[in-house]
Amino acid sequence: MMSFFSKTAFSTMRKNKMIYVPYLITASLMTMLYYILSSVQIMVAESGMSGSLSMTEILRVSRWVSGFLSLIFLFYINSFVMKRRAKEFGLFSVLGLEKWHLAKIVFWEVLFTFVFSLVVGILSGAVLSQLMFLLLLYIIGIPSLLQFRIPFQAVGATTILFAVGWLVVLLYSQVVVFRSEPIAFLQSAKEGEREPKSRIWVTLLGLLSLGAGYTLALKVVSPFEAIAVFFPAVLFVMLGTYCLFLSGSIALLKLLRRNRSFYYRPGNFISVSGMIYRMKRNAAGLASICILATAVLVTLSSTVCLYLGEEDMLDQQFPRDFTISSFWPADSPDLFVLLKNISSDYAESYGLEIRNEYGFLEELQNTNDETAQIIYTFYFDLNQEPNDYAFYENMREAYLQHIPRLAQVDSKALARTVFFQIYGSLLFVGVFFVALFLVTTVLIIYYKQITEGFDDSERFRIMQQVGLSHKEVKKTILQQILMVFFLPLLVAFVHISVAFPVLLKMLTVFGMTNSSLFLLCVMASCAVFALFYGVIYRATAGAYYRIVQNKQVA
């Protein structure tokens, strides 16, 4: 038999469907993403394929980062949900439930959410992780057979991480319950909500911080400086974004209100006043959306660019298909002829010819080694691709027979597989991070819309009594949401434009110098994200409109 508290917990969750269903879905999705990353990491590690070590490392690091971010996002979303439920708790305490009882109800809710999201997340993750493993193999260009398995370690790691996460959520919720006062719960939010003051200091701090971040980003000269400067700049820009959304937006809106010929028009009149009124509550949410959007754009464009730019990077590093470098004494014979002969002999033994060959000689400074005073690098292509893999494997041996101090024998083809492994893995985890950011963004937007829908339905009812038609209501809502909604997107675009040079410099560390390709990637990412954002906007504006519509007059 279920206890009173667990029953109450279930029934309140059912009654708050509009809040809890998306909450459960998001929690499950986050669990799933983490599980997939963990299990793919284990599958890669156990596959024993070449390069699995570096790939495992990339996956491991991203698994930790994504786990950490998931917990932060869950916490943030939970605090939002708790706020929405304040009124309900107030009603319960007026009806005679003690705080201890409320705490029990909350305990059951969190427990249920944890178990539900864990089971659903791991089950769906188990199915999807097989597909994802295949996707990863496809991205890095290795064919493989599908073997269905659920790594026990991944299940364990996921359970432990999210158990800890939900425990923190539970503690926070209990603190909220115990620190709450019943009367504060019941006081209507309508009364006493003051028009926010635009605080000049916050605006100034925001401007300074954003300016500092932008200056850091724009002043970067060398790639390594870019890496050093990137994270401080990101922090500055984040702080600046929050401050400016918090205070700057209100200042801007008040400026709009002062412009009477703009303000006293039906749409602007309702939107501007509504936005000023709720900007204080809104600002943090909008700033979060903006930062998440920027994170999506940066991750998506740079990982896609690295993956697509693979040939460029290879061409940069390997002007020809093969590179042989070796040390020689200063008084060596004609090295070009020597290396050409060795190479063509080796190629001929596989029925191939060399072409486009050239050599490059560099004198080593400050060397006492008689046998290594110059370094000679020989480059060549083949007339066709060797179909025998042994060509690559025996190459080094063949050269060692003739060259006493062989430094390196590199082939573009082998380098290519390594490149694909590393940048493919990066793209793979990039997609995961984008998914994580997007899920969070969508949920924040959704909650914002339904909260505002409830707040606004009363206002629109009154306005209809005063003479606002259905059509005008719809138009005004669209305009209002549009303004609020696309502000974060617009700011995210500004952020990424400013970040462009510094990101480009960071990419050169990886050997990626094709700036037009990166520009293309950034623009494509922006376009795809804007499209996605637009779809979310349509869907949530619909939900908002339905809520407002509920209270309409005939």
Next chain:
Amino acid sequence: MSLLQVQHVKKIYTTRFGGQQVRALSDVNFEVEVGEFVAIMGESGSGKTTLLNIVATLDKPSAGKILLLQQDMAGIPDAKRAAFRRDHLGFVFQDFNLLDTFSVRDNILLPLVLARVPLAEMELRLQPLAEQLQLQGILQQYPYEISGGQKQRTAIARALITKPKILLADEPTGALDSRTSENLLQLFRQINQNGQTILMVTHSTKAASHANRVLFIKDGTVYHQLYRTEQPQEQFYQKIADSLTVLSSGGNTL
């Protein structure tokens, strides 16, 4: 001239579960002349607010007709309903229905902004109204910063600024203390004496005694009516109170 004609208006609600029908209004007939101040009285549940909502085009009658200036309101298409309300009707509600997002000034101007009246014209109409309703000092304040009486005066200003044919008031003194109520009713009379037609729904005898005519609604129909004519307010008050007593005791002897 007859400004408003209510003819055989009937309103039936169907409950959400099952087909149970609730009759709010069975057969209501009355007329309002230009310049009248009419009060509609009745017990709670007698259908008076339903009637006002129908007159206000916020609700539709199940049967019967409402004519405003000889025009049948049922003939107004849904899309034009809001504009019609905005242009011809003014509303004052018990709970004021002011918007917290707007200052007092913007609350008053709201219907004009929705009607796209030019800025200069808005100012022109706002000034005398603000003066008459003693709102000059608080125009820049917000609804949550002012008293109940000031809120209701703001609501009246919002209703009057469109120069409506008829002002509809639903329990306008319901949320006010007795002194503020008295001031407000004096204001209604003053507005009425300036030529504004008023239709007010109330269950307060005090409020009704300020009107020229009082209609009593019982069991969904107009049961009785009283004219004030030249009698003093106290006497009219007493007459209304007597009628109500008879009404509530269920007598048929009036």
